[in-house]
């Protein structure tokens with residue numbers, strides 16, 4: 374018991390380091406919500422794919438999982454691809470990226486798994502104006518980030534006041550509220566991309582447990598029957 378408590382105590386600073394000491398907000402996303410996944414996919418191809426790839430994912434697979442026909446895929450998501458069998462991998466030239474941002478934007482196929490959905494959610498909500506940075510913004514959970522705040526028009530600008538984020542214009546409050554939903558949809562899509570079978574796995578999981586529970590009842594009854602005369 375002592376050891377468990379000690380391990381937990383050692384883990385606490387690691388958890389807070391992972392987010393630069395900032396309390397992460399809960400993404401509360403739901404990978405079974407297809408409407409949310411579709412919205413997220415749309416945001417991703419409109420705002421992220423110019424710089425990032427998700428090269429382990431094919432449009433066709435997205436269409437199948439999100440319930441979209443090939444025409445719907447082509448009209449709504451495939452601005453940078455011709456065939457549904459293509460992967461989401463038109464990235465910018467690596468040398469250009471290095472010149473512009475100092476780093477190459479990483480592939481986002483498994484970022485939801487490596488960083489966690491709460492981190493992603495908080496990250497996309499935590500850009501703020503910082504004139505000392507080359508692109509004018511910084512991020513609370515990713516100090517000195519090389520990525521510009523590409524979704525600023527949907528959120529409104531934020532500034533840092535006493536280590537807390539505040540909207541520069543109070544009138545942007547309604548917009549910022551909608552933005553939190555946008556980000557939830559986007560994180561939901563990235564969570565799905567990180568493990569497209571997750572929903573099916575969860576669905577199968579409870580069926581297996583139910584099967585085992587019913588099987589246990591039969592096995593127990595059988596055991597009682599076998600041992601009845603021996604006791």
Ligand code: HEC
Nearest residue numbers: 420421423424474476477478479484488517518519520523
């Ligand atoms: C203009 C180019 C550009 C666009 C557009 C862009 N990003 Fe980025 N992004 C970057 C760069 C550059 C980095 C690397 C930052 C660093 O390492 O300092 C980055 C890093 C990230 C990271 C951190 C990855 C990690 O694990 O370190 C995430 C998550 C991310 N971007 C998500 C997004 C999402 C979601 C969108 C679309 C809404 C998006 N980005 C659009 C340039 C871009």
